[in-house]
Amino acid sequence: MTVLPDDGLSLAAEFPAATRAQWQRLVTGVLSRSGEDVPAAEAEDALSTALEDGLRTRPLYTAADAVPDPGLPGFPPFVRSGRAAGSAVGGWDVRQRHATADPGAVLTDLENGVTSLWLAVGPGGIPVDGLDRLLRGVYLDLAPVALDAGAETADAAQELLAVYARRGVAPEAALGNLGADPLGTEARTGSAYDGDGFAATVALARLCVEAYPGLRALTVDALPYHEAGGSAAEELGASLATGVAYLRALTDGGMSVEQALGQLEFRYAATADQFLTIAKLRAARRLWARVAEACGAPSAGAQLQHAVTSSVMTTARDPWVNMLRATIATLAAGVGGAESVTVHSFDHALGVPDAFARRIARNTSTVLIEESHLARVIDPAGGSWYVESLTDGLARAAWEFFQEIERSGGQAAGLRSGRIGQRLAATWAERSRALARRREPVTGVSEFPYLGEKPVVREPAPAQPSGGLPRVRxxxxFEALRARSDAHLAATGVRPRVFLAALGPAAAHTARLTFAANLFQAGGIEPVTEGSFEDSGAGEVCLCSSDAVYEERAAEKAAAFRSAGAGHVVLAGRPAAYPGIDSYVHAGCDAVTVLSATLDRMGVS
Structure with missing residues (x-):
């Protein structure tokens, strides 16, 4: 045991050490004062939060929450980093996506902080024969290029290699990824790849191994599963099953396990749930290291990761908030150890980003790297009992889903049978219920919406591949509700309105008045709080006050408003047997159902 010298700074050393049991008893006391009679042994469960995949966030983590040893950075199981140096030298690769043939935007990005390009090629994106023009002026021996060409991968890869040759780029100087991902393309489009498709992928990988050591041929893109509503564990499990399918194809094609592992790059979503994103990237490296170990090549199991800020979290309403979401997601991706990070622009849900949006996107990484110095520390979340525990729990849940896919015949079979799609749909349905009840709030949309916001208009983005798994947001x-309100405003000159009747003193009605105003605005319904009901232009009334005031005045006020012409009387509070009240709104109610029914009654189509 190491004995520290007495420096006179004993701080809390003279106090007895606190125990977990003491903490539990204190928590129990606090809960009892709030009306909850919970045994001390169950105090932590009472304060824990349920997450997806059967995980729970507990209120207290200590050294007693043992998890497997994460190892050292750059060494199996690579939990802490795939490289011994982490991202401490130069930060992560700032990789921006381009889906339109705009050479000016490409050069502007590269001149202002972007270090690699992610190019969407093919139908709805950049034409294959437009790559040469798009990359004119780009130093291709310095800026890696990652292709995303779907069914046109082989043609796009050949064209990119031809561009390298025409520009005099030596094969060993070419950098990036050719983006072959037949199973990812199948997930996006529903079109099954045959043996020839996999043969072409193997041929690209063999070419990279033999002649282009700086290029990888395959991408394991987990975004289709995230964007279909899948959980973090489902995203990881599907990526593992896809990666294993590619390893089988490459080794069956004559490559060694080490060579095959070196041809894969993994792409994951980064969300504003920063701790879950950090844990997901760490768990992904641990799981892929386990796969490499099972294949007999543990030292080659460092997973190369490309993190992309989530399009599922991006909103069309109040799009400026997306800058904040993207900043948190980018921070999480960097802390989680991704080698490359793509930040979607704040107007991603609206169409083609403008120059300002692209600038903010690329500067998000620059600020975190250069000003926050985030990349100077290897695995800064490592050692946090919470993060280590979350990483372990997520890894176990993902491995279980991966084994389920493998038992059912592998990733291709799971996609073609619909089993994977059904699993993701069930997860999204459960999450949709939480979103509808605002238990998962969306700032600027389901919480704190601003009806006076001027719409942000962008040129429509090229159509995304479709036919396979759906894309959700x-x-x-709530966007569907707001669109109905917008159409009503355009047709009539006014939004649908509801009159909020405040009963009693401010102390009695303020909380529920604020709640009701926020709720109705989430559906595009304008709350009126000033003047009289007769002058409000509203056809419905919502009573707002305390339970005590309702007992005395709810029935009387409901009758009075009914006499004044109110077609429907709502009460902000838990359902009760108040005469004259037609419906209730309260915390935890299904806001989407309530607001949709309200618009229906108001004749808003």
Whole structure:
């Protein structure tokens, strides 16, 4: 045991050490004062939060929460980093996506902080024969290029290699990824790849091994599963099953396990749930290291990761908030150890980003790297009992889903049978219920919406590949309600309105008045709080006050408003047997159902 010298700074050393049991008893006392009679042994469960995949966030983590040893950075199981140096030298690769043939935007990005390019090629993106023009002026021996060409991968890869040759780029100086991902393309489009498709992928990988050591041929893109509503564990499990399928194809094609492992790059979503994102990237490296170990090449199991800020979290309403979401997601991706990070622009849900949006996106990484010095520390979350525990729990849940896919015949079989799609749909349905009840709030959409916001208009983005797994967004249900309100405003000159009747003193009605105003605005319904009901232009009334005031005045006020012409009387509070009240709104109610029914009654189509 190391004995520290007495420096006179004993701080809390003279106090007895606290125990977990003491903490539990104190928590129990606090809970009892709030009306909850919970045994001390169950105090932590009472304060824990349920996450997806059967995980729970507990209120207290200590050294007693043992997890497997994460190892050292750059060594198996690579939990802490795939490289011994982490990202301490130069930060992560700032990789921006381009889906339109705009050479000016490409050069502007590269001249202002972007270090590699992610190019969407093919139908709805950059034409294959447009790569040469798009990359004119780009130093291709300095800026890696990652292709995303779907079914046109072979043609796009050949064209990119031809561009390298025409520019005099030596094969060993070419950097990036050719983006072959037949199973990812199948997930996106529903079109199954045959043996020839996999043969072409193997041929690209063999070419990279033999002649282009700086290029990888394959991408394991987990975004289709995230964007279909999958959980973090489902995203990881699907990526493992896809990666294993590619390892089988490459080794069956004559490559060694080490060569095959070196041809894969993994792409994951980074969300504003920063701790879950950090844990997901760490768990992904641990799981892939386990796969490499099972294949007999543990030292080659360092997973190369490309993190992309989530499109599921991006909103069309109040899009400026997306800058904040993207900043948190980028921070999480960097802390989680991703080698490359793509920041979607704040107007991603609206169409083609403008120059300002691209600038903010690329500067998000620059600020975190250069000003926050985030990349100077290897695995800064490592050692946090919470993060280590979350990493372990997520890894176990993902491994279970991966084994389920493998038992059912592998990733291709799971996609073609619909089993994977059904699993993701069930997860999204459960999450949609939480979104509808605002238990998962969406700032600027389901919480604190601003009806006076001027719409941000962008040129429509090229059509995304479709036909396979769906693409979802957290704001979609509320967006549909707001769109109905917008159409009504355009047709009539006014939004649908509801009159909020404050009963009693401010101390009695303020909380529920604020709640009701926030709720109705989430559906595009304008709350009116000033003047009289007769002058409000509203056809419905919502009573707002305390339970005590309701007992005395709710029935009387409901009758009075009914006499004044109110077609529907709502009460902000838990359902009770108040005469004259037609419906109730309260915390935890299904806001989407309530607001949709309200718009229906108001004749808003």
């Amino acid at each position: 957290r704001d979609e249900a």
